[in-house]
Amino acid sequence: MQILLTGLASGAIYGLVAMGFAVAFYVTSVINFAQGQLLMAAIMVAAGVSAAGLPTGLGIVAGLAVSTLLGGLIYVLAVRPVLAFDRFSFAWLVSTLGVATILEAGAALIWGPTSRSFPVMLNDQPVRLLGAIISLQQLLAIVIAVAVVVAVELFRRRTLFGKLGMAIAADPEMASAIGANTQIAAIAAFALAGLLAGIGGILVGPITYANPYLGETYGINGFVALMIGGIQRPAAAMVGGLVLGVLSQLANTEINSQASDWFPFLIVVVVLLVSPTGLLDAARWLRRRPA
């Protein structure tokens, strides 16, 4: 139970990053490799603001605002010019990685390359739950992650703007022919991805502290979560994150403390061999079988 809850808490963060990947990918077919660095940016800004003696709440808002803005900016500055040249080119890989490097080095320049303190928030309040002890902060991470999934899915399916995103994902030319502003939608998707990463950052900050190199860890774990869940739907990405979190935790306690380095990848290999489009598709495929 302890493993499950701790795993779910860390998995929720991976899931948020993975959802960011998925949201941006599904509107633009681009994987934003600076996604993990957006999480880091939110942490650094929030830590910076509260270190300046301002209230924690303000720091959180500032952190979220910065990661959201950066998300949108990445699309405008680094992705749109590449897609305008050739919609099928992979050159965005280079430009988003460039942005990731800039953000990381920039944060290290501004705040220094070592870890800094982060507001404790709710991390010092343990709760007893189903025989396990986790901090209120970890519980909050799980709850918020679930709430975010519900909100994103509702937004995607029930609002016109969300449906527009689906239409653009299916066929950008057709969508723009019916009058959709694909540019605005793409910027919004990247900004939303930034917001999701930012939420993840704020939730995990009290546990990890503020460090400019956090982005890489969470970027890669978020990406693995995305692979497990499948790239097509944001909710599936969150499930992938939770699965990854629990399995990593399990590997760490049951095998050895380094097992989380390779265990997730083993999972991904198995998932891809069974079902190249992610675990959830495999589940659906299994369900469809008997019929």
Next chain:
Amino acid sequence: MKSALRYARPAAAAAIAVCYLLFTLAIARGTVYDQSLVTTAACFAILAISLDMVAGMTGLYSLGHAGLFACGAYATALLNSHLGIGVFALLPVAVVGTGLIGLVLGSLSLRVSGLYFAITTFIFTLVIAVLASDLKITGGLQGIEGPLFPSFPAGLAWLGDSVTWCVLLALLVTIFLVVSIRASALYPVLLAIRDAEPFAAAAGVRTAAVKIGMFGLSAALAGLAGWCFSFLGIVSPGQFSWNISVNILVMVILGGINTTIGPIIGAVFVSMFPAYVNFSPLWQELVYGALFVLVIVFFPAGFTGLVVRLARLAGSRLRLRLPSRASLAVPSAVDGLAPRVRAVARNTPAVECHHVSFAYTKGVKAVDDVTLIVPAGTIHGLIGPNGSGKSTLVSLIAGERRPDFGSVSINGADLSSAGPWARPGHGLARTFQTAVLVRELTNRANVAIGLYSRVPRIAVRAPVWPLLPRARRQARAMSARAGLALSQVGMDSWAGKRVVEVPHGVQQLTQLASATVSGSGVLVLDEPVAGLSPSEVDHVAAILREFRAAGGTVIVVEHQVQFVFGICDQVTVLSAGLVVASGPAAQVREDARVREVYLGQ
């Protein structure tokens, strides 16, 4: 004059090779600092070139190259230190071994395409890096010392550092391989696999095998890079992590994807940047990232792409002229097709479909128990409303799909379970509804792809193509024959233009030429006159009649009823996957049911 031109290319190649060797000599006799810079850059240049072979030419974005690189390096270091095998004996081991790993990885991961291929290979790199850091034998995170490369014997000591020679010669071999493939008849085929896979398959290319083979060759070169790299010092997991895989792709894209020189420029830039831009490490990283973004945003095709685009802009101003429609209708140009068609006795069936059924999803039959016999030397029309199963039937005949039930025979051979690449060998060629061609190649090069099945062992000979006089002759013959096929459809004035520059009508006719060029006796055409002007439609009709007169057989799917009844001997009408009517054109035209389901009366 002509013979002078003929020797110009080899002479230029020799001159470049001599310069390269002189450069190598200078570095090998230079400072250790320069040597370490150049050899590291050269290792990455080999990797970048090997990645470009699959990513740029074949469209397979591999992120497994750091892992393959590690396989070569660790194999060399471990086998040398534990079993004491000499470094030269290990060269074939590292190269072939990594190549085999590449073949296995390729055949496993090519089941999935596009992004998922990148992801599967990415995970391969992760697994290798984790194995390298967690296993005892690999020395964990510290890594192991690479083997010592023997220095030159006393008599050759004036050559300088032997490792520099070794690495730079390996790079030269790699460059030669990639230049050869670019010069070979395989290159257009690879681009076709990348951009228009059905077209390549219809030309007789076993696309999956070629892709896996290319990935294997690329992996072998990555193994070569690893072999070289092991002589440069310590071999440790950090040098083969996933971000190295990404970095290699960055080198390729930054330098210019699918160019010979681009990956080298990219590799030199990325690996030498930290040495030459020397300020505080954080600022250095910041500038590095900013450069990535700036280069890609302003020159999305990389350094080389920028140069090529400028050159083309200047060139096209001078050359590009818009078409005059009159040149399309040249009936006399159709002459001479006759001897090329492989004659099959008239009235024997050229294409036979017996009780063929096919369903995309269970229960809904797209083609339902269709029997279609097309005698040689006739034109057979397939018509029917949208969704009636015409295109599905065509894809069954052409082998893109296998029938659930029933059989398909071409010229007497049962090909029900054979893929599209088996068709050209039995004399069947096809075109596609929307022209699928390689847009960056000329019309002539596209048509030459249609000759793939006529020239043996193109793929195997590609890596050493320029060295084989026979292969060079064959390439010239292919080009000449492609030009002839284009002139037979009246398109000779367009032969040298790239597809991206030509109008739709020309693309359709280029497709037709790529189907006729191999001398196939049976043509399957999917909407060959869609979107053509009336005079172009007449032109296609004239070509097809000429083809029939020469003994050729045509199956044509078309919506333009006038065109169909104008040229077809027999017409079959499909509706909801079923044959509604079939018989002589005049008879079908009068059929009451046909008028009802199709002509709307």
